[in-house]
Amino acid sequence: MSRWITVANVNELPPGQRKIIVLEGKKIGIIRTADGVFHAIEDRCTHDDGPLAEGELDGNAIICPRHGARFDLATGKALTLPAFGFTGHWPVRVEGDKVQLEFQ
Numbered sequence: 001m002s003r004w005i006t007v008a009n010v011n012e013l014p015p016g017q018r019k020i021i022v023l024e025g026k027k028i029g030i031i032r033t034a035d036g037v038f039h040a041i042e043d044r045c046t047h048d049d050g051p052l053a054e055g056e057l058d059g060n061a062i063i064c065p066r067h068g069a070r071f072d073l074a075t076g077k078a079l080t081l082p083a084f085g086f087t088g089h090w091p092v093r094v095e096g097d098k099v100q101l102e103f104q
């Protein structure tokens with residue numbers, strides 16, 4: 001069963017900022033891109049478990065700080081080697097001043 005969980009206030013995440021939360025044992029990066037869109041992506045690179053959510057942002061991509069693989073923030077898909085496949089990704093919505101993710 002899925003549920004929407006409040007994970008941040010809009011004001012605490014200006015464009016280009018992020019926060020990392022732990023939800024039921026999973027580390028998740030709540031990331032707001034420069035154009036103001038929120039994403040939720042697992043803080044785990046599919047290459048070697050690198051701290052993906054700490055990576056540099058580049059448009060709608062995030063770059064793993066360990067070996068440089070790029071991931072699509074909208075889908076969690078690895079875009080470049082050495083990573084491949086998908087890391088965790090969750091739908092995000094804004095309700096008033098709350099940022100919520102749909103957790104299953």
Ligand code: FES
Binds near residue numbers: 045051064066067069
């Ligand atoms: S751990 Fe992310 S690219 Fe290697």
